[in-house]
Amino acid sequence: MNNVESNILNLSWHKPVDVQEKAIKELSNLKGNEVVFLAKKSNELCSKECWQNASVVLKQIGYPNNKAAFPYLMEWFQDLNHPGVANIIDLLSEIDKNELKPHIEQAILKAMEEKDEDWGLGLLTLINELKITKYFDGMLVQDLKTLANYDDRSTIEQ
Structure with missing residues (x-):
């Protein structure tokens, strides 16, 4: 070792x-x-x-x-x-948010491929905490919310 x-x-x-x-x-x-x-x-x-x-x-x-x-x-x-x-x-x-975007997108795609609701919620939380929803395609974010069974009345940045 x-x-x-x-x-x-x-x-x-x-x-x-x-x-x-x-x-x-x-x-x-x-x-x-x-x-x-x-x-x-x-x-x-x-x-x-x-x-x-x-x-x-x-x-x-x-x-x-x-x-x-x-x-x-x-x-x-x-x-x-x-x-x-x-x-x-x-x-x-x-x-820099542009530096992070491709890594977050890859993780989103992998979470969706694996149908991992918890990971989807975690990535939504990250996106919200960093206030970067606008950096992502709206459909991708919506698909992520669907995966995570996310209720739009919550605090995710619009």
């Missing part, structure tokens, strides 16, 4: 706080494909117990160094209760 993998495992909320903090500090220097590795491996190596701290690391890495992880960050919205979702929304709120 390499150093990055062992640090990802040390992001677990089951580890002592000092071990978690050291892993966050060391992983915050990742760049390029290593950032993708973090985004993917935090799920594969230790699942939800690492996600909160992984989201902290991804935010600390900052844009543009975390740009390669954007497609993987969309998976966080498969369930709004996933640890770290609020950090990911905050991270993405600082990114």
